[in-house]
Amino acid sequence: MHEILTKAKIIPVIQLPNAHCIIPLAEALLEAGIDTLEITLRTQCALQAIETLAKSNLPCHIAAGTLTSTQHCNDVKNAGVDFAVSPGTNVAMLQQAQSISLPLIPGIATATEALTAIEQNCHILKFFPANLYGGTKMLANFNSFFPSTHFIPTGGITTANASEYYQQANVLAIGGSWLTPIKLIEEEKWPEITKIATEALSLLSH
């Protein structure tokens, strides 16, 4: 997973209004060079969209996002994801994910939560919501406490601060919903999404 995330650089956090738009959306992101997609479970169609993408021949890495229960772990594994992401750290979920070979990235906002996740053998953590919990300064602190742990900051990342987050030594990739605005998805404005994603990638360099 480390390699997939390093190559990905940016993970769009996608809230889908319907399942059928996942294929043109994935194609629009692939055209920009983004091949790792996080489909959040915040909308009803998410599992169906994950299944559709998993069965397609598109060269994407598929993540499910916003997992909040052990049942979600089972559901997304069955739908065919490569990995999953949770906004929080829950030991029962981490243990369930391990037992079904589902790589799960837990969300943390504090050192205490990070310790709980590290104790469960998780070394890639979602720092969420990054903007509300100290942003890049907090990431620098985490680097001194947890030098072997990598982070995916999400929450409040935009073109204005993407590069600053990405440059942190312990950041593998950044995540956010700004690349795939729900309005553009609803209106099927795929070239605009390709443009936003291309611009976003061009901002990033280590």
Ligand code: 3PG
């Ligand atoms: C997430 O689920 O990771 C967040 O909602 C992403 O945060 P953002 O919407 O502020 O990018």
